[in-house]
Amino acid sequence: MAKAGKPAAKRGARQTKLAKIGAGELLTLIDFVRYAVSRFAEAELVFAHGTTDPVAEAAFLVCEALHLHPDQFETFATARVTAAEGRKILDLIGRRVMTRKPAAYLVNKIYMRGLPFYVDERTIVPRSFIGELLDQHFGGDGDEEAGSLISEPRAVESVLDLCTGSGCLAILASRNFPNAEIDAVDISKDALEVAARNVGNYGLQDRLTLYRGDLFEPLGGKRYDLIISNPPYVDADGMAGLPRECRAEPKLALDGGTDGLDIVRRILDEAAAHLNPQGGLLCEIGRCRPQLEATYPQLPLLWLDTEDSEGEVFWIAAADL
Numbered sequence: 459m460a461k462a463g464k465p466a467a468k469r470g471a472r473q474t475k476l477a478k479i480g481a482g483e484l485l486t487l488i489d490f491v492r493y494a495v496s497r498f499a500e501a502e503l504v505f506a507h508g509t510t511d512p513v514a515e516a517a518f519l520v521c522e523a524l525h526l527h528p529d530q531f532e533t534f535a536t537a538r539v540t541a542a543e544g545r546k547i548l549d550l551i552g553r554r555v556m557t558r559k560p561a562a563y564l565v566n567k568i569y570m571r572g573l574p575f576y577v578d579e580r581t582i583v584p585r586s587f588i589g590e591l592l593d594q595h596f597g598g599d600g601d602e603e604a605g606s607l608i609s610e611p612r613a614v615e616s617v618l619d620l621c622t623g624s625g626c627l628a629i630l631a632s633r634n635f636p637n638a639e640i641d642a643v644d645i646s647k648d649a650l651e652v653a654a655r656n657v658g659n660y661g662l663q664d665r666l667t668l669y670r671g672d673l674f675e676p677l678g679g680k681r682y683d684l685i686i687s688n689p690p691y692v693d694a695d696g697m698a699g700l701p702r703e704c705r706a707e708p709k710l711a712l713d714g715g716t717d718g719l720d721i722v723r724r725i726l727d728e729a730a731a732h733l734n735p736q737g738g739l740l741c742e743i744g745r746c747r748p749q750l751e752a753t754y755p756q757l758p759l760l761w762l763d764t765e766d767s768e769g770e771v772f773w774i775a776a777a778d779l
């Protein structure tokens with residue numbers, strides 16, 4: 459039975475507060491990063507939303523509090539912060555530990571391929587490997603040896619981003635395919651509001667159109683040179699064991715049904731009817747490769763790796779579908 463006095467929830471919240479830091483105990487950016495890393499380790503946080511380790515996560519939060527791009531961290535690592543800046547950083551560290559929300563939700567920002575995108579809890583925190591693959595394999599600034607899966611990116615006239623969420627992949631694609639009209643679809647009104655904000659921030663309203671609906675349904679019979687998609691693909695076991703950080707994200711963005719492939723199967727089954735003959739489909743499926751290959755043994759799926767992933771994204775040419 460709870461003791462009389464403060465309500466139990468309030469007492470619990472007070473217990474999880476971080477210990478007070480005395481004035482002058484932490485001075486430089488790197489001091490605050492070290493402190494944050496210790497608190498993050500103590501709280502056993504999970505890092506899967508734009509950063510994959512506590513140091514990068516701490517550096518990201520410190521930079522955001524100081525209005526610095528993460529690439530500028532090293533330049534200023536040993537610079538001192540003001541008292542007001544220090545309070546702001548400590549507040550972010552405290553909120554990250556106590557709420558367990560992804561850092562991107564706390565600062566309403568995420569970087570992909572070095573570009574900033576607005577994000578909030580109406581949509582998943584962008585972290586798709588497709589951004590890197592667009593640069594590597596589709597005429598971006600990446601690995602020349604990797605070759606291009608589309609012979610002339612400037613000749614690409616139409617791109618579809620299915621399950622667009624915050625619109626990040628559609629916006630990145632607009633840079634790889636400078637002459638393309640881009641369509642982007644999501645079933646979530648909330649996500650599309652975030653996407654519209656990002657499209658506006660990048661001034662792409664005239665070239666990028668957002669549609670609300672179920673996969674290809676709002677597009678009629680329209681065909682594209684390229685379809686990209688990072689659909690929901692977490693299987694039932696994965697959904698049951700999601701870390702708290704991921705439970706802050708919309709379930710609709712993650713849940714791929716029993717084996718994770720409910721949406722992916724529909725995309726594969728319907729893509730041929732929406733691709734031009736020389737086009738192709740680039741699709742992320744997480745760890746579902748074994749199930750997918752067992753379901754479609756006849757399809758010559760080309761698996762593309764990135765710095766942090768192996769066999770989580772496939773490419774298939776329209777002619778092979």
Ligand SMILES: C[S@@+](CC[C@H](N)C(=O)[O-])C[C@H]1O[C@@H](n2cnc3c(N)ncnc32)[C@H](O)[C@@H]1O
Nearest residue numbers: 584586621622623644645646672673688690711
């Ligand atoms: C994994 S998130 C990807 C978001 C974004 N493309 C990214 O990479 O950050 C999947 C998105 O698919 C959307 N979605 C789920 N089911 C859908 C459906 N049947 N049709 C269209 N979009 C759907 C969700 O609302 C969510 O925004």
